[in-house]
Amino acid sequence: xxxxxxxxxxxxxxxxxxxxxxxxxxxxxxxxxxxxxxxxxxxxxxxxxxxxxxxxxxxxxxxxxxxxxxxxxxxxxxxxxxxxxxxxxxxxxx
Numbered sequence: 001x002x003x004x005x006x007x008x009x010x011x012x013x014x015x016x017x018x019x020x021x022x023x024x025x026x027x028x029x030x031x032x033x034x035x036x037x038x039x040x041x042x043x044x045x046x047x048x049x050x051x052x053x054x055x056x057x058x059x060x061x062x063x064x065x066x067x068x069x070x071x072x073x074x075x076x077x078x079x080x081x082x083x084x085x086x087x088x089x090x091x092x093x094x
Contacts, residue, residue, distance in 0.1 A: 011059045018052045039083050046076030 025048070028041035050069040057065035 008059060011055050014055055015052075018048065018055070021048055022052075035087070039087075043076060043080055046079070047073060050076070 022045065025041045025045040029038050029045070032038035032041060050073040053065050053069035053072065057063060057069065
């Protein structure tokens with residue numbers, strides 16, 4: 001029972017750090033001086049949100065959230081590929 005208490009305490013301490021990073025990423029998305037900065041902020045926000053969902057899943061004992069976090073991470077990866085292709089060729093689609 002002590003290990004479970006330790007894990008829940010550490011995860012509870014992590015939550016404000018994640019929320020602060022989300023706020024900073026959103027500011028960078030809105031203010032970002034270049035398109036590359038904004039894309040990087042959206043990527044980081046997506047991956048951190050997926051990690052935050054895993055933390056919440058462990059804390060709340062809800063394993064279905066891990067599947068959702070994996071889907072979010074894959075979606076962010078696909079967005080990375082799409083944006084990189086757009087920035088390289090300056091055209092949308094196939």
